[in-house]
Amino acid sequence: MSRVYTLVKTADAEATPAIERNSVFVYEAPVRTWHWVNAILIVVLIVSGYLIGSPPPTLSGEASAHYQMGYIRFGHFAAAQLFIVASLYRVYWAFVGNEHARQLFYVPFWKRWYWYEALYELSWYLFIVDKPKKWVGHNPLANLAMVVLFTFLSLFMIVTGGALYAQGAGNDTLWMTIFGWVFVIWPNSQEVHTLHHVGMWVMVIFIVLHVYAAIREDIMSRQTMLSAIVTGDRYFRD
Amino acid sequence: MAAAETFYDVIRRQGITRRSFTKFCSLTAASLGLGAGGPAAIAHALETKPRLPVIWMHGLECTCCSESFIRSAHPLAKDVILSMISLDYDDTIMAAAGHQADAILTETREKHAGNYVLAVEGNPPLNEDGMYCIDGGRPFVEKLREMAAGAKFVVAWGSCASWGCVQAAKPNPTHAVPIDKVILDKPIIKIPGCPPIAEVMTGVLSYILTFDQLPELDRQGRPKMFYSQRIHDKCYRRPHFDAGQFVESWDDEGARKGYCLYKMGCKGPTTYNACSTVRWNNGVSFPIQSGHGCIGCSENAFWDQGPFYDRLTNIPYFPVEANADVVGGTAAAIVAGAVAIHAGVTAIRSTIKSGEKTEA
Amino acid sequence: MTIQTPNGFSLDNAGKRIVVDPVTRIEGHLRVEVNVDEGAVIRNAVSTGTMWRGIEVILKGRDPRDAWAFTERICGVCTGTHALTSVRAVEDALAIKIPENANTIRNIMQLTLQAHDHLVHFYHLHALDWVDVVSALKADPKATSALAQSISPWPLSSPGYFKDIQGRLTRFVESGQLGPFKNGYWGSPAYKLPPEANLMAVAHYLEALDFQKEIVKIHTIYGGKNPHPNWLVGGVPCAINVDGTGAVGAVNMERLNTVSEIIDRTSDFINQVYLPDLMAIASFYKDWLYGGGLSSTCVMSYGDIPEHANDYSDKSLKLPRGAIVGGNLAEVLPIDLRNPEEIQEYVVHSWYKYPDETKGLHPWDGVTEPNFALGPATKGTRTNIEELDESAKYSFIKAPRWKGHAMEVGPLARWVIGYAQGKPEFKEPVEKVLTDLGLPVTALFSTLGRTAARGLEAQWAAGQLRYFQDKLIATIKAGDSSTANTDKWRPETWPADARGVGFSEAPRGALGHWIRIKDQKIDNYQCIVPTTWNGSPRDPKGNIGAFEASLLNTPMADPNQPLEIIRTLHSFDPCLACSTHVMSPDGQEMTTVQVR
Incomplete structure (x- = not known):
C-alpha cells in the first residue's frame, strides 16, 4: 500500500528518483486485459441498456419471426454477467497483483497529505499551477474519481441490475437470495429501474471524463497514459 | 337451535x-x-x-376493495358472507348504524378476543391528531388500534392499507400511513392492488379457512401464491415484447393487433400481481388485454412512479419532474461541453506557452 | 331556539340530541346529529363529512394525462365517473376532440355504472331500510311465490325456490352469527312489509349480489377491470379490430357479443326484478312520504350522455341539463359551469379556511386550507366528539351554492328536470309510476321519490346501453373503427396556459372537475361532487343543504333506532370519500400524532 505513495512522495519531495528511471512498470497484464474487456462490456451494456429503456421501432410480421428485444436483453444480461465475473476477478487481482492494482479500491481518505495532493492536482486542472506532479499510478484526484465514479458505481449497477435480473429469474432463485434485499430499500422495482438507468448516465459521464483525462494527461502531463494501459509501462518525460 | x-x-x-x-x-x-x-x-x-368472525374496518379509502370483493365469482361473495365467515362488522353493508354498529365492535372485542380477524380497507391519517378520518367522533386510528389489539391476525385489503395508496402520494397532506405503521404486534397479510382482484381476495380467505393457516408470505408481506410473479412474466402479449413489436401510439396498427404496451408506459414489468393469470371479473379481461398498460396499482408508491404513459418515469427524490434520460442526458451533455471547453482552454494555453518558450 | 333558514326551513335544537356515527351502508364516513321534539319528530339536523384525503393537492404538478387515475380513486363505488369527468376536463382545456366511437364507448361505460350502481344501491345499501330480514322467516313460501309471480315474469319464483332461500336464511339466523345483519332494527314498527314481501326482497338481495358482478364485465371489456377501469385522454384505450389480422388483440365480434349479452341480461334483471320489487315495496310505504327536503324547491343537473362526440350542448345531452329554483317547474334555468358568479363554494361551516369566509369562490379560483376547529358549544373533546356545535365549523364538506341557492342533485333532480322539460322519456315513466301507486306529483319530492327515480333511471340506462352498443356496431359497420385522437397527446403540443371544465352525471348526481394547466403540468385541480352538494353544511346566510333539509319534520318510531334517519340519508346514496377531499394547492403544516 504504502510503497506507491512512498515512491511518489520521494519523487516529489526530493524531485530526483523518477527522473533517473524514465519508465516504471505499472499495469500488469491481467489488469490491462481486464481494463479493455471491461471497456467493451460497458459499451455493450450502455447501448443494450439504453435500447431496453427505449426500444427500436416496431417490427412488422409475426411475433414468432423476431426476437429483437430478446437479443437486446440477452446482450445486456450476458455482458452484465461477464461484467460481474470480470469485477470479481479484478477484486481478486487487487489482492495478488502489485500495489497499483489496489488503487481502484482504496482512497487514503484520512491522510492529510492525500487531500493536499488532490487539491494540488485540481489546481492543475483549473490552470492555477503550471506543472502537474509525477505519479506512478493514478494521481490522487484520479484515484478519488476512479473509486467514486467507477468502483462504487459498478457496485451500484451490479446490485441494482442483479436485483432487476432476479425479478425475471424468479423469486426462488439464487439471484433473488443474493440481490432481493434491494427491494427492501426500494420496494417498487420501477424505482430500481430508474436508478439503474441514472447509473448508466453516470457511467457515460465517467467515460467522458476518463477518456479525456487520459488523453489530456498523455499530452500535457509529464507521464504517459494511453500506452501505459496497453503495454503496462509508464514513461516519464522531461 | x-x-x-x-x-x-x-x-x-x-x-x-x-x-x-x-x-x-x-x-x-x-x-x-x-x-x-x-x-x-x-x-x-x-x-x-x-364461522370465523371478521371485522372489516374502513379508513381513508374509496371502497373499491369492498366493491371488488363482492365481484367474486368463485366463491360467490354471497357464500363467503353467509357461509364461510361471519362478517359481523362492515360499514359498507351492515344493517346497523351508529351506536348499534359501535356496540358490535365492543362485543367482538369482549366475546371473541384473540379469535377474530381484522380486515382493514383504507388507512389511518395521522395529521391533525388523526381527525382527518373520524369514526364515532374519534380518530379512526384509535379504533383501529383497539380492534387490532384483540385480533388473531390482520388482513390489509388493497394498496391503501398495504402501502398508503393515493392519499399517501406526495405530498401526503393528511400523513396517511399503511396499517403496519400503527399495528406493530400482529401478523399482517397484505393483499395490495387498487383494488385487489376479487378472486384473490376471496382466495386468500378461503385458503386460510381451508388449510387453517396463514399463507406463505413474501419479503413484502404478500401471499406468494398470488404475488410472486410480475404481470409481465405471464402476460399473453409477452411474445410481442420479446419480438420487439410495440404499440407506438394509441389506436395505431400495433394497438389493433394487440402488440406490447411497453412503450405506452405499461408497468407490467415491475408489478407483482395476478392480473395476467387470474384476470379480472371472472377472467373476462385485464387492463393490458383491453388495450391500456398496467399502471402498477399493486406496487408500493406507484402513484409517484409516473407519468403512467412513459416507460422511463420520473426520478424519485429529484426536485424537478424528469426521467433518467432527460436528467442523465443533460448532465452528460454538460460534462461533455465542459470537457470540450477545458480542452480548448488547455490548447490555447499551451500554444501561448510554447510561443513564450520559443521567444525565450 | 327556533331559527328560520332563508331557504324556508325552521330549525329547533331544543329537543333531545341523537347522534348517528358512523352512518353505515354508504361510501365513506358520515355523521349525523338530529334534535327531536317530545313527539320524536326531527326538528334540527346536522350532517358532517368526517373524512378528508386531499387528492387535489396531490394532483398539483403532475401530468394532466394521469389525472383521471388519481381522481378515479376518489371513489370506488361510482368507479369511472371521476375518470370520465377528468378526461373531459383535460380535453376541454387542451381542445382535444375525441372520435365518435370513443364517445359511444364512454357512454356505455357511464351507463353501465348507472345501471350497476343503482342496482347495488337499491338492494345492498338501501333495501334493509325497508325490508325486515328476520320477518322473512315467517313467510309462507307458496304465498311468496304467488306474490312474485303476480308482479313479474322473472323465472326464479317457484315455492321451492323461496323455501330453499328461507331455509338457508333460517339456518343463518339460528346460527346466532348474524354477520352483516347483526344488531339491525328488525321488528321495528317502521318496517311495513308483510313477511312474504320481505322474503321475496331477501331472495332478490342475494340474486342481485350474484348478478351485479355480471353487469360490470362491460367495464372489464372496454376498460380492463372493474372497479377502476382504465381511461384515456383523447379517446378510449381499447382499440377496435373486427376482422383484420390480429383482431383477437382488440375489441372484436366476440367482445361485442359479450357486451350485448350482458346488456340484455341487465335489462331483464332491472325490468323483471328491480322495478317490480321497487313498486311492490313502494306500495307498502306510500304513506311514508317524508324526506323531500330541497327536492321540491331547488334541484340541478349538469347533464350527461352526449349523443354526439364533443357536443355537450343541451340538445346532445341525453340526461337533462338545467336548474330549478323556488319549486318553479315551469322554468328550467340554464347553467354555466364557467361563470364565476354561478357556482361558488363557502367554508364558513366547513373545516377549511378562506381569507374572507363571507364570500364564496368559483372552483377555478378555489383557495382553501384545512382548518379542523370545533365550536364553543361542542360536547366532548377534540378527539372524542360527543355533540358538534353547528353554529361553528362542523364538516369536511364545503358548501357549494348555485347563484346562492343550496341545490339537490341526483337521480331525482335529473328526473324532475326531465319531467319539467316535458321530455317524454322522463315524463311518461314518472307518470306511470305515480298512476300505478295512486299518488300525486308532489309525492315525487320524498325519500321514496328519490328511490323510485333511481330505479327508473336504472331502467333508462339499460335501454340506452342497448342503444349505444348498437350505435357502436353501426359506426364500425360504416367503416369507422377509430377510438383515440393522438394529435395532442404529446405535451409539446399544448399551450403554456390552459383551463378547462369537465362534467358528468354520476349515479349520485352532478359532478364537475375544474382544471388549470400550466407548463404541461396541473396547476390547480378542483372537484365539486354530488355529495358536496347534497351533504353540504350551512352557508354564511344559513341556508341548509339537502341532507339536513330532508331529515326535518320526519317522525321517528323509536328515537333510539335511527332507522328513519338512515333511510332518508340512503335515498341520496351518499358518497363521502367523494365529497370531502377538496383542498387548495397550498397545504400547511399540521400537528401529527406519534406513530405507536
Whole structure:
C-alpha cells in the first residue's frame, strides 16, 4: 500500500528518483486485459441498456419471426454477467497483483497529505499551477474519481441490475437470495429501474471524463497514459 | 337451535362429495402429522366449527376493495358472507348504524378476543391528531388500534392499507400511513392492488379457512401464491415484447393487433400481481388485454412512479419532474461541453506557452 | 331556539340530541346529529363529512394525462365517473376532440355504472331500510311465490325456490352469527312489509349480489377491470379490430357479443326484478312520504350522455341539463359551469379556511386550507366528539351554492328536470309510476321519490346501453373503427396556459372537475361532487343543504333506532370519500400524532 505513495512522495519531495528511471512498470497484464474487456462490456451494456429503456421501432410480421428485444436483453444480461465475473476477478487481482492494482479500491481518505495532493492536482486542472506532479499510478484526484465514479458505481449497477435480473429469474432463485434485499430499500422495482438507468448516465459521464483525462494527461502531463494501459509501462518525460 | 351452516355444508353445496371431503381430511391430518384420530377430528371441526368472525374496518379509502370483493365469482361473495365467515362488522353493508354498529365492535372485542380477524380497507391519517378520518367522533386510528389489539391476525385489503395508496402520494397532506405503521404486534397479510382482484381476495380467505393457516408470505408481506410473479412474466402479449413489436401510439396498427404496451408506459414489468393469470371479473379481461398498460396499482408508491404513459418515469427524490434520460442526458451533455471547453482552454494555453518558450 | 333558514326551513335544537356515527351502508364516513321534539319528530339536523384525503393537492404538478387515475380513486363505488369527468376536463382545456366511437364507448361505460350502481344501491345499501330480514322467516313460501309471480315474469319464483332461500336464511339466523345483519332494527314498527314481501326482497338481495358482478364485465371489456377501469385522454384505450389480422388483440365480434349479452341480461334483471320489487315495496310505504327536503324547491343537473362526440350542448345531452329554483317547474334555468358568479363554494361551516369566509369562490379560483376547529358549544373533546356545535365549523364538506341557492342533485333532480322539460322519456315513466301507486306529483319530492327515480333511471340506462352498443356496431359497420385522437397527446403540443371544465352525471348526481394547466403540468385541480352538494353544511346566510333539509319534520318510531334517519340519508346514496377531499394547492403544516 504504502510503497506507491512512498515512491511518489520521494519523487516529489526530493524531485530526483523518477527522473533517473524514465519508465516504471505499472499495469500488469491481467489488469490491462481486464481494463479493455471491461471497456467493451460497458459499451455493450450502455447501448443494450439504453435500447431496453427505449426500444427500436416496431417490427412488422409475426411475433414468432423476431426476437429483437430478446437479443437486446440477452446482450445486456450476458455482458452484465461477464461484467460481474470480470469485477470479481479484478477484486481478486487487487489482492495478488502489485500495489497499483489496489488503487481502484482504496482512497487514503484520512491522510492529510492525500487531500493536499488532490487539491494540488485540481489546481492543475483549473490552470492555477503550471506543472502537474509525477505519479506512478493514478494521481490522487484520479484515484478519488476512479473509486467514486467507477468502483462504487459498478457496485451500484451490479446490485441494482442483479436485483432487476432476479425479478425475471424468479423469486426462488439464487439471484433473488443474493440481490432481493434491494427491494427492501426500494420496494417498487420501477424505482430500481430508474436508478439503474441514472447509473448508466453516470457511467457515460465517467467515460467522458476518463477518456479525456487520459488523453489530456498523455499530452500535457509529464507521464504517459494511453500506452501505459496497453503495454503496462509508464514513461516519464522531461 | 338449528345447526349453524358450517364449512362442510358450504363445500358440499359447492359440489364436493362426502368422499372427497373425507379424503381431504385424511390428507390434511397426514400432512399435519396427526395420529389415527386425526382425520375424524378435522372432519368434526369442519363440520361443526362456527364461522370465523371478521371485522372489516374502513379508513381513508374509496371502497373499491369492498366493491371488488363482492365481484367474486368463485366463491360467490354471497357464500363467503353467509357461509364461510361471519362478517359481523362492515360499514359498507351492515344493517346497523351508529351506536348499534359501535356496540358490535365492543362485543367482538369482549366475546371473541384473540379469535377474530381484522380486515382493514383504507388507512389511518395521522395529521391533525388523526381527525382527518373520524369514526364515532374519534380518530379512526384509535379504533383501529383497539380492534387490532384483540385480533388473531390482520388482513390489509388493497394498496391503501398495504402501502398508503393515493392519499399517501406526495405530498401526503393528511400523513396517511399503511396499517403496519400503527399495528406493530400482529401478523399482517397484505393483499395490495387498487383494488385487489376479487378472486384473490376471496382466495386468500378461503385458503386460510381451508388449510387453517396463514399463507406463505413474501419479503413484502404478500401471499406468494398470488404475488410472486410480475404481470409481465405471464402476460399473453409477452411474445410481442420479446419480438420487439410495440404499440407506438394509441389506436395505431400495433394497438389493433394487440402488440406490447411497453412503450405506452405499461408497468407490467415491475408489478407483482395476478392480473395476467387470474384476470379480472371472472377472467373476462385485464387492463393490458383491453388495450391500456398496467399502471402498477399493486406496487408500493406507484402513484409517484409516473407519468403512467412513459416507460422511463420520473426520478424519485429529484426536485424537478424528469426521467433518467432527460436528467442523465443533460448532465452528460454538460460534462461533455465542459470537457470540450477545458480542452480548448488547455490548447490555447499551451500554444501561448510554447510561443513564450520559443521567444525565450 | 327556533331559527328560520332563508331557504324556508325552521330549525329547533331544543329537543333531545341523537347522534348517528358512523352512518353505515354508504361510501365513506358520515355523521349525523338530529334534535327531536317530545313527539320524536326531527326538528334540527346536522350532517358532517368526517373524512378528508386531499387528492387535489396531490394532483398539483403532475401530468394532466394521469389525472383521471388519481381522481378515479376518489371513489370506488361510482368507479369511472371521476375518470370520465377528468378526461373531459383535460380535453376541454387542451381542445382535444375525441372520435365518435370513443364517445359511444364512454357512454356505455357511464351507463353501465348507472345501471350497476343503482342496482347495488337499491338492494345492498338501501333495501334493509325497508325490508325486515328476520320477518322473512315467517313467510309462507307458496304465498311468496304467488306474490312474485303476480308482479313479474322473472323465472326464479317457484315455492321451492323461496323455501330453499328461507331455509338457508333460517339456518343463518339460528346460527346466532348474524354477520352483516347483526344488531339491525328488525321488528321495528317502521318496517311495513308483510313477511312474504320481505322474503321475496331477501331472495332478490342475494340474486342481485350474484348478478351485479355480471353487469360490470362491460367495464372489464372496454376498460380492463372493474372497479377502476382504465381511461384515456383523447379517446378510449381499447382499440377496435373486427376482422383484420390480429383482431383477437382488440375489441372484436366476440367482445361485442359479450357486451350485448350482458346488456340484455341487465335489462331483464332491472325490468323483471328491480322495478317490480321497487313498486311492490313502494306500495307498502306510500304513506311514508317524508324526506323531500330541497327536492321540491331547488334541484340541478349538469347533464350527461352526449349523443354526439364533443357536443355537450343541451340538445346532445341525453340526461337533462338545467336548474330549478323556488319549486318553479315551469322554468328550467340554464347553467354555466364557467361563470364565476354561478357556482361558488363557502367554508364558513366547513373545516377549511378562506381569507374572507363571507364570500364564496368559483372552483377555478378555489383557495382553501384545512382548518379542523370545533365550536364553543361542542360536547366532548377534540378527539372524542360527543355533540358538534353547528353554529361553528362542523364538516369536511364545503358548501357549494348555485347563484346562492343550496341545490339537490341526483337521480331525482335529473328526473324532475326531465319531467319539467316535458321530455317524454322522463315524463311518461314518472307518470306511470305515480298512476300505478295512486299518488300525486308532489309525492315525487320524498325519500321514496328519490328511490323510485333511481330505479327508473336504472331502467333508462339499460335501454340506452342497448342503444349505444348498437350505435357502436353501426359506426364500425360504416367503416369507422377509430377510438383515440393522438394529435395532442404529446405535451409539446399544448399551450403554456390552459383551463378547462369537465362534467358528468354520476349515479349520485352532478359532478364537475375544474382544471388549470400550466407548463404541461396541473396547476390547480378542483372537484365539486354530488355529495358536496347534497351533504353540504350551512352557508354564511344559513341556508341548509339537502341532507339536513330532508331529515326535518320526519317522525321517528323509536328515537333510539335511527332507522328513519338512515333511510332518508340512503335515498341520496351518499358518497363521502367523494365529497370531502377538496383542498387548495397550498397545504400547511399540521400537528401529527406519534406513530405507536
